[in-house]
Amino acid sequence: METLQQLNRRISSYQDLQSIVSTMKALAAVSIRQYERATQSLAVYYRTIEFGLHVLLRDTALQEGLPPKSAGGGLGAIVFGSDQGLCGRFNEDIAAFALQRIEASPAHGYGHRILAIGNRTASSLEYMGQ
Numbered sequence: 001m002e003t004l005q006q007l008n009r010r011i012s013s014y015q016d017l018q019s020i021v022s023t024m025k026a027l028a029a030v031s032i033r034q035y036e037r038a039t040q041s042l043a044v045y046y047r048t049i050e051f052g053l054h055v056l057l058r059d060t061a062l063q064e065g066l067p068p069k070s071a072g073g074g075l076g077a078i079v080f081g082s083d084q085g086l087c088g089r090f091n092e093d094i095a096a097f098a099l100q101r102i103e104a105s106p107a108h109g110y111g112h113r114i115l116a117i118g119n120r121t122a123s124s125l126e127y128m129g130q
Contacts, residue, residue: 091120
């Protein structure tokens, strides 16, 4: 049978453990709220980008001098990169990934057009022959 001192130590350990669990629950609740805010921010960012692309494509379609649409269709790709350095191989990897996806597309044989967003990505695509 345990002594009174051993029981007190055990109770104290359980209280410490309960305190730790309560703290961990509070931290988890705060983290969840941060992730919810990040998700909301990404949704607003996505909506803004979508509207911007809509305006860009609408205005581009109204300009004179665009080549006529081909009867066979084709593929259009928008590749997002950066204008900044210090991104490592980000722009090169994005360009290579985009070209892999374009070549794997069933519409690849009908020709393709690429719109590069970001000077460094555009340079990488030009270096790759696009």
